[in-house]
Amino acid sequence: MSFDLPINVERDLERYAQAEHITPAEAVVKFVQSGLKSSKRKAKRQITEADLETLRQNLPIFAFMEKLPDDVVEGMQAASRQFRAERFTPRG
Amino acid sequence: MRKDLPRVVKVLIDTSTFFDVWNAPKHLESVWAQNTLANLLLYQVAHPTLTVSSFTVFEHLDGLYRQRREVEAAEFVANVVPTLEVIYPDLQINDLASKIHAALRVNGKIIGIGDIFIAASAITANCPLVNANTKHFERIRGLGFPLTIENWRDA
DSSP states (O other): OOOOOOHHHHHHHHHHHHHHTOOHHHHHHHHHHHHHHHHTOOOSSOOOHHHHHHHHHHOHHHHHHHHSOHHHHHHHHHHHHHHHHOOOOOOO | OOTTSOOOSOOEEOHHHHHHHHHGGGGTTSHHHHHHHHHHHHHHHHOSSOEEEHHHHHHHHHHHHHTTOHHHHHHIIIIIGGGSEEEOOOHHHHHHHHHHHHHHHHTTOOOOHHHHHHHHHHHHTTOOEEOSOOHHHHHHHHTTOOOOEEOTTOO
16 A cells, blocks of 8 residues: 655654654554554443433433434534534624 | 442533433444443432533523424423523622633633633532533633533543
């Protein structure tokens, strides 16, 4: 495999390789391995249907939200994001 | 200390984490979804009443009203809100929110007013703030306000 890297990434890799006294190719391999490792992060635990039932039973807000259609929940989330992005505007 | 012991410290759960919870069952193959639900499961053992800001209640209702879901909004008010511990912005929270807003403005780091009041509510209640998008809240902490931030997406 061969890849073309953006020039700024190439410079960063060369600087890193010099600092670590390794070749640029070794620096590339190191970064790819580190990226792959972080993408395989393990979850804290495996959630089961029994866990979801526990949340339904114990938390009325969970049961309420679960009953809503997906598009309504998406609309609520979009509204929330819009609200959080609002700033005070100068009086006209 | 065992990692799976129920959490004792009360937290204020922000809206972004709630939406992670609502979306997580559809994304159980994702680490963020598994972690968010696992953290909630552990937390609710010690704290069956979830603590939220009144802004989170507002945002859920606003989202329902925008979609003309008046029936669901009424159900939320009547049956869901009473099961939550809701922190409303009293004078102490208003005072702190004003200080945070002024500091952010002076330092050119202004964020949304909702975030400011939620942070002020968490600090006043002495609760860590659980949030899935911590970037804005880091600005508040960066200015020296004693805000503790948690992200339940992390294990």
